[in-house]
Amino acid sequence: MSSPPPLAGGTRGPDALRPLLTTVLDALHDGATRRAGPLPAGGPATVAARLRDQAGTLLPAQGTGADTALRTLVTALTEGAADPADPLCAAHLHCPPLAVATAADLAASALNPSMDSWDQAPAASALEDLVTTTLAREIYGDPRPPADALVTTGGTEANQLAVLLARETTPGPGPLHLLVGTNAHHSLARATWLYGLPDPVTVPxxxxxxxxxxxDAALSDLPGAKLVAATAGTTDAGLIDPLPEIADVCERHGARLHIDAAYGAGLLFSARHRRLLDGLARAHTVTLDLHKLGWQPVAAGLLALRDTTDTAALTYQADYLNADDDTEAGLPDLLGRSLRTTRRPDILKIAVTLKALGRTGLGALTDQVIALAHHLARLVDDHPALELYDTPTLSTVLFRPRGAPPETLAAIRRALLTEGRAVLGRARTDDGGLWLKATLLNPHTDPGDLAALLKLVEGHTPR
Incomplete structure (x- = not known):
């Protein structure tokens, strides 16, 4: 009988991983070389057909062995990937992850702690406590009792968790009413559907x-419990709501305040731009998403809470995970820190990044991509054939060829995607206008890359 394949953990794990990592790294290089751009050329059908051909039979009677399987599939996936490390891959809030964070993520996968009970994650649970309180302190300072944060898969889960906690903790007759701007993230409206709440009240x-x-007018007309969700970094344009004024309105009406700072939370580390988040500490809950302006591999979300007693709403007892006598004996109860049971130790890569770069290093990355956005905006503004939507607040720039109808913008974007030349997003503003969107999250992008991006757009614009 043959020996079972080697494991990643234990004292023998590193020796088993080392040659496999060489294979993976070579395959990443080979796949990126074959792709030779930000996106594979050919469009969905071509990419899918090439992937199927390269992958072959995925469940053969006899396996190919680890080296062949890794080399084949990692190369194929890389060749067919949208690469956020390419300067012309700039459509979405899809960051190129830092090498140090990715290396830490490998250790998390190898150790495989499960963050649902202390006996599966002793050190990881202690590290999570250190990181979440550190990040909560960045928002709230050092209140008594200390603020905290819960780890989520990203902004969507954090926003939905914020609505749930508001439903469970905000007093008032009748159901909770959520008020959002027309600029709010779709996850907030979906949360009301998920929890059986009334549709959100949409504020202009x-x-x-x-x-x-x-x-203020909308809150005056609503009875009962109210939750206002403001945004610090809109998905379409990277704009920040007037947080101090919104907090004042909420206090006058006794409304709970949540701020979705999934995009904008990276400003916390920037001495130059942190002032844009004035008023953030007045929120009851705040969404952070460090796989945006935090340069983390997916997933790296958090929900910060000013009042840690709010987490009592998540309390649940499952004897095999958090028996009462274990909790009374001092074993930490992790089940009440998430709606998920099994969850990865995503906190490790965040902790390593915070320690490796520090506030100054992370702030410098944030400052760099905002500066790039301002440079691109100036290039657009100076270009006679292009039109700029507005001066960027964060790292998002909206622009379009002058006079181009919406169907032309859509065609330009899809042509660049199909050719594999550039990845641009699209955004529709409140006035109904359609714009091309460049979201700059790569601090290695240079002015020449930005000029090349505009040249591609110009070259695909009908004359």
């Missing part, structure tokens, strides 16, 4: 940010 955002006066 005529300049792309939530209007405090309109919010």
């Amino acid at each position: 955002a005529p300049t792309g940010t939530l209007d405090p006066a309109a919010l």
